[in-house]
Amino acid sequence: MMNKEGRPTTPKAETSGEHQTFTGNRALQMEEPLIFETGRLDVSGVDFEEPAPVASRLGSFARKGSMGLPGLTEPEVMRHYVRLSQKNYAIDAGLYPLGSCTMKHNPRLNEAMARLPGFADVHPLQPVSTVQGALELMQDLSRWLMELTGTKAVALSPKAGAHGEMCGMMAIRAAIEARGEGAQRTVVIVPESAHGTNPATAALIGFSVRAVPAREDGTVSVEAVKAVLGPDVAAIMLTNPNTCGLFEPEVVEIAAAVHEAGAYFYCDGANFNAIVGKVRPGDLGIDAMHINLHKTFSTPHGGGGPGSGPVVLSERLAAFAPVPFIRAGKTGLELVEGEGTQAFGRMCAFHGQMGMFVRALSYMLSHGAEGLRQASEDAVLNANYVRVGLADLMSQPFGNKPCMHEALFDDEWLKGTGVTTLDFAKAMIDEGYHPMTMYFPLVVHGAMLIEPTESESRASLDLFVATLRDLAQAALRGDADRFTGAPYHAPRNRLDETRAARNPVLRWTPPVAGVEAQAAE
Amino acid sequence: MRYLPLTDQDRSDMLARVGVSHIDALFADVPADKLLKARVDLPARKTELEVSRYLGALAAKNKAASSGPFFVGCGAYKHHVPASVDHLIQRSEFLTSYTPYQPEVTQGTLQYLFEFQTQVAALTGMDVANASMYDGSTATAEAVLMAHRVTRRRKAIVSGGVHPHYVDVVRTMSHMANDGVDVLGPDLHASEDIIAHIDAQTSCVVVQSPDVFGNLRDLTPIAEACHKNGALLIAVFTEAVALGLVTPPGDMGADIVVGEGQSIGNALNFGGPYVGLFATRQKYVRQMPGRLCGETVDAQGRRGFVLTLSTREQHIRREKATSNICTNSGLCALAFTIHMTLLGEAGLKKLAQINHANAVQLADLLGAVTSVEVINTTFFNEFTLRVKGNAAQVVEQLAARGILGGVPVSRLLPGKGLDDLLILASTEVNTSDDRHQLVQALRDICGAA
Numbered sequence: 001m002m003n004k005e006g007r008p009t010t011p012k013a014e015t016s017g018e019h020q021t022f023t024g025n026r027a028l029q030m031e032e033p034l035i036f037e038t039g040r041l042d043v044s045g046v047d048f049e050e051p052a053p054v055a056s057r058l059g060s061f062a063r064k065g066s067m068g069l070p071g072l073t074e075p076e077v078m079r080h081y082v083r084l085s086q087k088n089y090a091i092d093a094g095l096y097p098l099g100s101c102t103m104k105h106n107p108r109l110n111e112a113m114a115r116l117p118g119f120a121d122v123h124p125l126q127p128v129s130t131v132q133g134a135l136e137l138m139q140d141l142s143r144w145l146m147e148l149t150g151t152k153a154v155a156l157s158p159k160a161g162a163h164g165e166m167c168g169m170m171a172i173r174a175a176i177e178a179r180g181e182g183a184q185r186t187v188v189i190v191p192e193s194a195h196g197t198n199p200a201t202a203a204l205i206g207f208s209v210r211a212v213p214a215r216e217d218g219t220v221s222v223e224a225v226k227a228v229l230g231p232d233v234a235a236i237m238l239t240n241p242n243t244c245g246l247f248e249p250e251v252v253e254i255a256a257a258v259h260e261a262g263a264y265f266y267c268d269g270a271n272f273n274a275i276v277g278k279v280r281p282g283d284l285g286i287d288a289m290h291i292n293l294h295k296t297f298s299t300p301h302g303g304g305g306p307g308s309g310p311v312v313l314s315e316r317l318a319a320f321a322p323v324p325f326i327r328a329g330k331t332g333l334e335l336v337e338g339e340g341t342q343a344f345g346r347m348c349a350f351h352g353q354m355g356m357f358v359r360a361l362s363y364m365l366s367h368g369a370e371g372l373r374q375a376s377e378d379a380v381l382n383a384n385y386v387r388v389g390l391a392d393l394m395s396q397p398f399g400n401k402p403c404m405h406e407a408l409f410d411d412e413w414l415k416g417t418g419v420t421t422l423d424f425a426k427a428m429i430d431e432g433y434h435p436m437t438m439y440f441p442l443v444v445h446g447a448m449l450i451e452p453t454e455s456e457s458r459a460s461l462d463l464f465v466a467t468l469r470d471l472a473q474a475a476l477r478g479d480a481d482r483f484t485g486a487p488y489h490a491p492r493n494r495l496d497e498t499r500a501a502r503n504p505v506l507r508w509t510p511p512v513a514g515v516e517a518q519a520a521e
Numbered sequence: 522m523r524y525l526p527l528t529d530q531d532r533s534d535m536l537a538r539v540g541v542s543h544i545d546a547l548f549a550d551v552p553a554d555k556l557l558k559a560r561v562d563l564p565a566r567k568t569e570l571e572v573s574r575y576l577g578a579l580a581a582k583n584k585a586a587s588s589g590p591f592f593v594g595c596g597a598y599k600h601h602v603p604a605s606v607d608h609l610i611q612r613s614e615f616l617t618s619y620t621p622y623q624p625e626v627t628q629g630t631l632q633y634l635f636e637f638q639t640q641v642a643a644l645t646g647m648d649v650a651n652a653s654m655y656d657g658s659t660a661t662a663e664a665v666l667m668a669h670r671v672t673r674r675r676k677a678i679v680s681g682g683v684h685p686h687y688v689d690v691v692r693t694m695s696h697m698a699n700d701g702v703d704v705l706g707p708d709l710h711a712s713e714d715i716i717a718h719i720d721a722q723t724s725c726v727v728v729q730s731p732d733v734f735g736n737l738r739d740l741t742p743i744a745e746a747c748h749k750n751g752a753l754l755i756a757v758f759t760e761a762v763a764l765g766l767v768t769p770p771g772d773m774g775a776d777i778v779v780g781e782g783q784s785i786g787n788a789l790n791f792g793g794p795y796v797g798l799f800a801t802r803q804k805y806v807r808q809m810p811g812r813l814c815g816e817t818v819d820a821q822g823r824r825g826f827v828l829t830l831s832t833r834e835q836h837i838r839r840e841k842a843t844s845n846i847c848t849n850s851g852l853c854a855l856a857f858t859i860h861m862t863l864l865g866e867a868g869l870k871k872l873a874q875i876n877h878a879n880a881v882q883l884a885d886l887l888g889a890v891t892s893v894e895v896i897n898t899t900f901f902n903e904f905t906l907r908v909k910g911n912a913a914q915v916v917e918q919l920a921a922r923g924i925l926g927g928v929p930v931s932r933l934l935p936g937k938g939l940d941d942l943l944i945l946a947s948t949e950v951n952t953s954d955d956r957h958q959l960v961q962a963l964r965d966i967c968g969a970a
Contacts, residue, residue: 035636039862041867044864046863048871049875057898061737061768063769072862085613085614087626089618092614093614098622105524113572116576126586126593126920132582134579144563147561159656159793196835196837197836200844204697206698249552277561294848301617303852304630304652305853323689345693348656348659349690349781350792351792351793352793353790354790354792355794366524368563369564370565380547381539381544381547429623455525455526458535491628500827501831507638508636
């Protein structure tokens with residue numbers, strides 16, 4: 001059909017197949033060069049007044065020569081970064097079922113609150129009398145965290161989960177030293193299924209790591225813990241709910257055994273989103289636990305941070321919390337920054353991730369006590385709904401039983417199909433989904449850890465399950481092509497990681513005439 | 522609840538599909554006596570408007586830097602950030618993406634990290650930089666650990682010009698790891714003889730320039746002494762804008778350069794989140810902590826980027842990893858790299874010149890006040906003032922007049938007899954009127970002259 005000006009209004013025929021383009025672009029998907037390839041050294045996208053002429057006080061330290069850093073004008077900058085952004089998957093664009101990462105909705109109210117000048121435009125070292133509202137907010141957040149975890153103290157300053165782990169383990173180390181057992185208690189027990197950060201943290205602060213195996217059902221037994229406990233043990237680091245998506249049923253007995261042996265219980269709180277408002281880790285006997293505000297309390301992951309990892313502490317460890325901390329004084333709130341306490345030291349400059357504190361408190365206030373419990377229940381329900389929807393096709397390493405907020409599958413069901421967990425994950429990309437966490441936990445072969453979070457509607461879950469079922473059936477019927485070259489429709493096909501590691505190119509360098517021809521050989 | 526899509530009907534249908542009658546059946550592994558029966562003792566939910574009011578009231582109790590003359594620095598600096606930066610970092614695809622573990626659908630993050638690494642390496646005069654650390658202080662502690670790995674020695678020497686919070690972080694880490702650390706006393710005039718402390722056990726020397734008192738330091742002789750003794754020089758900075766105008770540490774022989782990147786692209790945020798910068802020589806790259814982004818090709822031969830050399834990292838190496846860091850400061854690094862791209866070296870140089878000129882003008886004005894004395898010979902945009910009386914009280918009196926007038930040294934170094942010292946920073950945000958207000962107020966408070 002044509003309209004009266006002769007413009008076609010219906011497509012001619014069904015189009016298919018790949019068409020090369022001159023630019024390499026594919027409509028909305030643009031190829032984008034590096035800023036170093038388009039920018040110019042004498043260009044700036046910021047206008048300045050001329051600096052006042054003054055006699056330099058730089059001494060002999062004036063920088064000479066060019067840095068080789070080009071600038072772009074504002075329109076060029078907007079286009080560069082908008083095009084880059086369009087090559088990223090994001091929660092706002094679709095379901096992001098990364099197990100152990102809790103990719104939930106990031107409310108925009110939180111962004112607006114964190115940008116209030118009274119929070120964002122405040123210096124950490126301006127007089128304490130001028131930041132009473134900031135300290136009050138930190139106290140408010142502390143109260144929520146202590147109440148939700150059933151603990152007596154909280155150190156807010158750690159900058160992310162692994163930093164929180166380090167803080168908690170340092171508090172344990174300080175408590176042990178205060179007992180005069182520093183030289184004796186040098187071992188930390190870590191289950192084989194733990195996050196890599198746990199053994200890395202223990203090792204960083206001078207502990208040696210002793211592994212404890214899990215049972216056939218994916219949980220740790222109190223007997224297994226007792227078997228590795230001894231007078232040389234400082235602590236156990238246990239994730240609960242654990243990395244297999246299961247609540248540790250003997251956690252109370254494990255805590256008692258650990259305490260009886262004179263050691264402390266560090267709980268990795270990465271999976272706290274399953275149990276907020278349902279059970280309090282302090283009631284289970286933990287001594288320290290970090291909370292990833294960027295997981296459980298919705299502060300955005302930002303492409304890999306910033307996070308925030310406050311650590312709650314039991315009464316036994318509270319006195320050893322690092323500086324700074326807040327206390328009530330005669331004329332208002334005070335910030336304790338220095339010596340004269342039992343504090344084990346300092347985790348970072350200043351007072352922690354204030355921007356994340358505001359966002360997390362905004363999230364908590366929005367939900368309220370009931371809403372937080374409901375969110376955890378929905379997260380667990382959604383995970384089980386996905387699990388049940390896939391259970392007849394995909395294999396579960398620990399049998400067909402309820403999980404917490406993440407559903408774990410292994411690759412047993414893929415045997416003989418020629419399709420691996422990696423292939424399956426990459427095929428999900430073509431279907432418009434970010435893959436689940438893969439090959440973690442390490443104790444499960446070809447692991448696929450799916451965490452849908454509470455942010456997904458039933459319709460979203462139904463489509464996700466239907467998609468995964470379609471993929472699974474394709475794998476099982478031998479349609480390997482759909483997987484082994486996947487993703488076909490992403491901005492890039494699979495990338496050569498071996499080449500990247502063997503000959504690391506970690507920065508742009510200007511092309512040298514003549515070298516390019518050589519390199520191409 | 523506005524963030525939870527499931528309806529009660531959905532919930533009961535889904536429970537039936539899962540095969541249980543009540544949600545608590547899914548919590549069956551929780552010991553029955555530990556499952557909470559009542560609501561935790563916390564308030565009920567609030568509407569968006571109620572939350573805005575509540576948090577708005579707390580924010581209003583703080584004095585924002587932009588609300589009056591502002592001269593506070595010491596590791597965090599107020600700069601003007603172009604509006605486009607905050608707009609871009611709030612794009613959903615950057616803000617709500619995870620660490621780029623699936624490179625085919627995270628080329629956006631990976632490409633800006635590659636550009637960020639290149640910018641940081643060029644700024645510091647080094648070969649390579651990582652994809653960011655939490656902040657300058659933790660980057661410094663990680664640099665010390667890296668030097669221990671490279672040299673197989675376990676003792677650091679820390680200059681008395683390093684930011685005291687950074688020193689405390691290094692000291693805490695070293696104590697916990699049973700490593701040695703030798704911290705020199707406060708060095709107001711960059712006159713310490715740090716080279717005399719280097720011996721055969723020394724793994725590294727940590728020096729900051731501009732230092733916490735604002736002095737610029739010559740790193741070249743320290744680097745030479747380090748290298749002669751098999752030790753590494755770790756150079757620290759807290760004001761990245763300075764690199765637009767002062768000799769980069771890489772040109773003075775530093776082996777590892779770490780610093781705070783907040784100044785470029787990021788707000789003050791009452792101390793965080795910030796972004797740690799970490800750069801080193803090519804030969805040490807496999808001992809570096811943190812994530813690294815590298816260039817490669819895809820199956821069609823097209824250029825692309827991936828996280829690489831991950832065999833250094835905790836998720837592969839576990840207790841043998843170079844660091845336990847996982848989440849870093851991705852979005853703050855994005856703000857840094859966008860602002861840096863807007864500036865370019867031409868803009869950065871101009872920005873640094875304005876900062877320096879403003880600080881020089883302030884120092885010159887203060888030079889005419891007899892009750893105070895600028896103690897620095899050299900500085901970039903920050904210097905130390907000796908005042909008549911107690912600097913902490915002076916700062917309170919300035920605040921009462923609506924001026925945020927610097928950091929008393931006694932807040933960072935209590936009990937060291939440095940009560941009359943005040944550290945003042947002046948950036949491009951200060952106007953001539955701001956400077957005159959500060960100088961007049963100091964004249965009034967410290968005694969006329």
